[in-house]
Amino acid sequence: MSFELRNVGLVHPNGQRALAGVTLSAARGERIAIIGPSGAGKTSLIRILGASLRPTDGTVNILGLEPWQLAARGLRQLRSRIGVVHQSPPIPARQRVITAVIAGRLGQWPAWKSMLSLLYPMDIAGPREQLARLDLADRLFERCDRLSGGQLQRVGVARVLYQSPELLLADEPVSAMDPTLADQTVNHLVSEAATRGVTVAASLHAVDLALRWFPRVIGVRAGSILFDLPPVKISDAMLHDLYASETGYIPTQDNRPLDLHEPGTPRVILPSHKV
Numbered sequence: 001m002s003f004e005l006r007n008v009g010l011v012h013p014n015g016q017r018a019l020a021g022v023t024l025s026a027a028r029g030e031r032i033a034i035i036g037p038s039g040a041g042k043t044s045l046i047r048i049l050g051a052s053l054r055p056t057d058g059t060v061n062i063l064g065l066e067p068w069q070l071a072a073r074g075l076r077q078l079r080s081r082i083g084v085v086h087q088s089p090p091i092p093a094r095q096r097v098i099t100a101v102i103a104g105r106l107g108q109w110p111a112w113k114s115m116l117s118l119l120y121p122m123d124i125a126g127p128r129e130q131l132a133r134l135d136l137a138d139r140l141f142e143r144c145d146r147l148s149g150g151q152l153q154r155v156g157v158a159r160v161l162y163q164s165p166e167l168l169l170a171d172e173p174v175s176a177m178d179p180t181l182a183d184q185t186v187n188h189l190v191s192e193a194a195t196r197g198v199t200v201a202a203s204l205h206a207v208d209l210a211l212r213w214f215p216r217v218i219g220v221r222a223g224s225i226l227f228d229l230p231p232v233k234i235s236d237a238m239l240h241d242l243y244a245s246e247t248g249y250i251p252t253q254d255n256r257p258l259d260l261h262e263p264g265t266p267r268v269i270l271p272s273h274k275v
């Protein structure tokens, strides 16, 4: 088991309820997309899975441990086994790309190595390889504040793949990329997870990306899970329900019409492994 949430609820300090009665588990190596309208609770859910936010109700088990029963040191160790791609990567503006990628591993290294590597990159080949596969090899020594939002998001992806966590979480990781790049990047992330047998859970704004690349898609609305299904079982009606759209609006990349295949036709294209 990679994670297990039982009856999880979350009320933010201002009284705003973000999640209610969420029960959800994933076996090791599962690839899960989380979709739903803005404000549905996707980010809250990802943060609970990342052991960075403590729910107000229910129990949480991540990688075999209950994060909120652990002492500080245990919690830190658990978090170092989890990798998160943020929508806006929290990267210091003047930091160089290589340092940002290396930062992915700092939690796993002894303190002396972490501190030294902030001054002096202690590994160049590793970060370069991850960046090259995202078409950013020539940006290795660039300052992060010279990058576009989409490039910065790809640095976030390179960082998490370099970190090589046991549980990989991503919160709208490609929201600032154009459709082609977003598609390639999600493909890369999911293929890498599949190759390594790593569990991945990613929230996505665009439904087409979720249906194309993930064998399991969870629809979240108003803090609860509406469906948890393989893409072939997801109907147009369920998506309209999820987005509660009287206008028929379902968010896709570039607002392309959603190509829902005939029922029973596999819609998940198996990721091709790049060599």
Ligand SMILES: Nc1ncnc2c1ncn2[C@@H]1O[C@H](COP(=O)(O)OP(=O)(O)O)[C@@H](O)[C@H]1O
Residues within 6 Å of the ligand: 012, 013, 014, 016, 017, 018, 036, 037, 038, 039, 040, 041, 042, 043, 044, 045
């Ligand atoms: N830090 C916070 N403080 C108060 N309310 C919050 C906070 N973060 C999120 N919320 C509220 O919780 C609900 C779920 O938000 P969120 O998890 O960010 O949804 P999503 O990522 O699907 O847009 C929303 O109603 C949002 O306004």
Ligand SMILES: [Mg+2]
Residues within 6 Å of the ligand: 042, 043, 044, 171
């Ligand atoms: Mg969000």
